[in-house]
Amino acid sequence: MASTKDRRGDPNEDLARLVKQAGASHKSLAAQVNKIGSAAGVPLRYEHTSVARWVNLGMIPRGRTPEFLAAALGERLGRAVSVDEIGMYSRSGGNPDVGLDFARDPVDAIRVAATYWRTVDRSRRRLVSNGFAIAAFATPVTRWLAKPTDAPTAHEGGRQVGRSDLDELWKAADEARLWDSRFGGGNWKAGSVTECLRLSAAPLLTGTYTETIGRELFAATAELSRVVGWSAVDTGHHAVAQRHFVQALRLARAAGNVESGCYVLATMALQAFLRGYPEQAADLAEGAYERGLGHAAPRVLAFAKLAEARAHGRTGNAKAAKAALGRTEELLDSIRPGSHDPEQLAYMTHARLAADATEVHRDLNDPKGAFIWNELAEPMPADRFTRATGIRMAVLATSHLQNRELERGLTAANTSLRILSNVHSARAHSYLHDVTRALTPWKRHPEVAVLIQRTRTELPAAA
CATH class of the missing domain: 1.10.260 (434 Repressor (Amino-terminal Domain))
Incomplete structure (x- = not known):
């Protein structure tokens, strides 16, 4: 034997x-x-x-x-079954492309997503924590832009999927977004949502449902996958995040929901931006906006435009960045009471625009512009947007240092450190490490030396 x-x-x-x-x-x-x-x-x-x-x-x-x-x-x-799907991986480490498939056929797409979520814990152990390949987005994005929706799909399989199942998935996504904003992507709730994908969403995808239930099931699981992907970005697990985003984009297409796909693609743009690909990030955000026109709510389109503005800011293109910020503001101004307005983007407000615009102007080396936008960002409630508030204070600190204002820079940096020391977010912590690098010209100053030392000891190195 x-x-x-x-x-x-x-x-x-x-x-x-x-x-x-x-x-x-x-x-x-x-x-x-x-x-x-x-x-x-x-x-x-x-x-x-x-x-x-x-x-x-x-x-x-x-x-x-x-x-x-x-x-x-x-x-x-009566169908193809892969070695990955049966939970057996080769001694060479398994399939390195697991989770990056963007299947053309909706039935295959459902199987791919369900298989990846069931194996995500094992997949995570085989992936470099901060690995990211911008080229891996090429096929999924091209296919979604070419055809953003599939025809409705019913399915005969395992257990019957009902309204209560969908409510559970939406609730899990809502709770994860709240905890992510307050405590970062490394909080325990992020892990529980990953388990929700593996233990709840994956079996539901292969269950029995009508076309109508199927559409909402795919939309809910797309949002869950997007949320988990963003938590992975926040903790520096970019290879895992990239796979969750690809599956989210594919399920948004299966849901026949252009708006959902637009939101996912704009989130992918932010990941590309954070990984050092601002030109490609601008393209992804532009694609999300253009494809979403006539389909997506103003708040979703505003999110895409804001992602584009951040990308242009990083490349130093002030004209394009400010034009995108202006369009973001117009879109937010156009929202009317009673109109279609996705609840999951409730955080995309004028205050959020101001906070990100502050960072855009910092990247453009325009501290005075950053100060103007920062004044508009003040209303953000720190108890709900803990991470965002901490990041904004770090950005403000860097802007003051650009303006050669050491005392104000130190004040903002110390506030940021106090807030972010309780947030489990490699991404947020990277902003404070940026501040310490900006403090290099003053490194012999006693207060600067203390802050640099505290940042190094109280926060882990940026992923």
């Missing part, structure tokens, strides 16, 4: 689920694997006890057996 290697000693939930769906006994599945192996010129002698070990102990057979097992299950299920 071919030998096996122990993965972790944990049950293989993915394999157990597929075996159950296929209606296969362990004995018949072992015989089928042996038959497929023999046809491929690989003699095997597996028995029912072998399958039991794969399912119950998470053991992985060596050689090509995982491939044969996937093929055996595929024959019974």
Whole structure:
């Protein structure tokens, strides 16, 4: 009998689920694997006890057996089954592109998303924490821009999906956004939403639902995936975030929801901007805005324009940045009571515009412009937008230093440090590390030396 290697000693939930769906006994599945192996010129002698070990102990057979097992299950299920889908990864580390697929067919898209979410914990361990490949966005973005919506899709599979299931998914996304704003992407609630994707959303995608329920299911899971992706960005896990964004964009298309896709694509633009690709970020944000025209609410379009402004600010294009900020303000001014206005973007206000515009002008090395916008950002409630307030104070500190105002810069920096020391956000902490670099000309000043030392000891290095 071919030998096996122990993965972790944990049950293989993915394999157990597929075996159950296929209606296969362990004995018949072992015989089928042996038959497929023999046809491929690989003699095997597996028995029912072998399958039991794969399912119950998470053991992985060596050689090509995982491939044969996937093929055996595929024959019974009447579709292709991958080695990743059965929870078995090669000794070389598995599929490096897992989660980056943007399937053309909606049925394949649902399967890809469900498979990735079920394996995301194992995938996370195989990915570089801050790895990011801008080229990986090319195919998903091109396909979404070319065709942002799919026809409605009903599904026959596992459990019946109902209204209460959808309410649970929306509630999880709402709570995660609130906790993310107050405590950063590293808070415990972010982990619970990842579990919600794996344990709740993934099984629902492969359940039984009508076209109408399906559309909202895809929209809710798209938003959940976007939220988890942004939490991963906030903690510096950019490879994981990128995969969540791709799946969110694909599910937004399956939902037939251009507005949702616009929001996801604008969020992808922010990730590209933060990873040092401002030119590409501007393109992504522009694409989100143009595709969303006539479909997305003004607040969603404003979010896309704000992302574009930030990208132009980083490239030093003052004219384009200020034009995008102006359009953002016009869009926010156009919102009328009673009009369609997505609740998940309630944070996209004039105060949020002012806070980001402050950063744009800092990037443009225009401290006076930054001070003007910062005055408008004051109304943001620090108890709800803790991270954003801390970031804004760090940006203000850097702007004062650009203006050669050391005392004011130190005051703002110390306020930022006090706020952000309780926020689990590598992204937010990076702003304070930017401040310490801006303080280099004054590093011999006693108060500066203390602040630099406190920042280094109280906050981890930026991801």
